Amino acid sequence: MTAPDRRRRMSTITDVAREAGVSVATVSRALRGLDRVSPRTRERVFKVATELDYVASPTATSLASGRTQVVGVVAPFLTRWFFATLVSSIEKTLRQHGHHVLLFDLEDDTYDQRLPLSQNMLWKRVDGVITLNLPLTVQELELVDRLGLPLVAIGTPVADRPNVRIDEDLAMRTATEHLVSLGHERIAYIGTVPSNAAHIQTPQARLDAFRDVMRAHGLQEHPDWILESDWTADSAASDTRTLLASADRPTALAAASDEMAMGAMAAARAEGLRVPEDLSVIGVDDHVLSNVLGLTTVRQDVAAQGREAAEILLRALGVDTPGGSTSAVVVPTELIVRASTAPPPPST
Template identity: 90%
Template sequence: MSTITDVAREAGVSVATVSRALRGLDRVSPRTRERVFKVATELDYVASPTATSLASGRTQVVGVVAPFLTRWFFATLVSAIEKTLRRHGHHVLLFDLEDESYDRRLPLSQNMLWKRVDGVITLNLPMTDEELELVDRLGLPLVAIGTPVADRPNVRIDDAQAMRLATEHLVSLGHERIAYVGAVPSNVAHIQTPQARLDAFRDVMRVHGLAEHKQWILGSDWTADSAAHDTRTLLSSPERPTAVAAASDEMAIGVMAAARAEGLRIPEDLSVIGIDDHALSAVLGLTTVRQDVAAQGRQAAEILLHALGVDTPDGTETEVVVDTELVVRQSTAPPPAAG
């Protein structure tokens, strides 16, 4: 079996240069890195992860911490992060902090992180003071996606702007009776995104002088099943809205299912809009505000890799706000009275 010394001899460089090149560290020219990789491939050389970790003090593993892993948004982020890290010889260790209850989560502990990861990426997760103290004590760089973490790099969308786009679209079509789905209790683990979107919805309604019906602000656990269940009573009422703004596409899909179960046509009887551009949104004809979830994952991974000494093209940013855009499909139209 080939050794790192064999690779260095064949490539005409030092053992240290081979080590830096294969770990994706800087101070290695692109031409040298390419030659080292070519020789390593030809010699079937694979570095021992244990030996590399002992020599460098690094595990080449990044902890990705999420409040949920079963949702499309989080799964898409993890996939993009993993692919980006893998290209630079790093890997993902997932920490799913989901508890049995939607409004609670498990804490991040020293046993999860110590000597297991080189850095941390959080996915829309507020950190407690105790968790931040732990990360600092262990000397781990941290990048936050979505909910910011104090004094750490952050990659996100403007949640308020996304909901403003969605609500303004409904208003521009002539809707005045608009409901909202996606309010959550204040103790929910990822409260910032739901609250920012609800506040933006209310702001648009207020700016246009439209009445906000308290019974039309519906809570949800941000799943399609929950939204379908939570909106059935509202949609079966004779005093129902003509449009629903959902804080996510998954909830919007649930609203569409509930509407059809009540015999309502979309968009003739009810317009529905969401946020995300979920993998199923185009198939279902859902109007939405698109966010590039994968791009956020890639950017966060590059920033963390840069903090670990890896040369990445976009790793020097400290705050990245990814654009959103309105995508109009078949689920929205003027209200019946205007049609």
């Protein structure tokens, strides 16, 4: 299965030292740009290193220095748009600064649990970790502490560690206000999470914001119109079906994510309802497909969140990086009105 063995012996720091006529210590200093190396020596070392295609063995460097130049990225899922987008932007940011990402997808086969973060995933393997919307257990946090790893959390906060996210409250408030401003009074919400889903953080803030806005406008909140979902489009379609089929149904639906909004739109159409004429739907995210589907949404810049988190972590690792924040950043959101929202149908 392997091609003919063209494997070549890679050159080591010793080869470079011999060839350049200096000690390995000097090679090490020269190549890493430390001071106290004469310009002439440095130049010669670089030249030889290039000729020999020398690249320091990361494995040896790590053992000696205690640093691996890799950061662990931990996600509860990977296949959902939000997470994939984060991973992509984190990877790019880290790579620009000579760091790499070791990826951990903690999704398990069972719905109500996930894999735990363990010592052998992290120990001497990563210099730090970034969590993606992942509430850590006490044991996990203890582990990270014990290993002395800096951590930054995107979305769901982790203890007092630096956190990058959007203003959840504001996002859902914006979405709900938009529906209200169109004249809707009968508004449903989808996005509470079954309490047994240990690995999904209940976005309580979003639901609270929805309720606040309803209350502020003196609108009646209908208990049966607060829907639970596992946040996929497929499940949202079935989660909303019954509600949309009933005669006494809402004229608008606020979904806590675009994927759920898409599911709801599908369910509406399946019930013969037109969007937005019979039902307005709004989401949160601005998923890649939202534009093409004409979904009104509150946009969050996911790539920016990944970038910010990576930069904060790099700074904690002592890497010189643009940007100043070191503890918390809230990325702005923006209402994007498309074709899925409109005034309610004239009441009959």
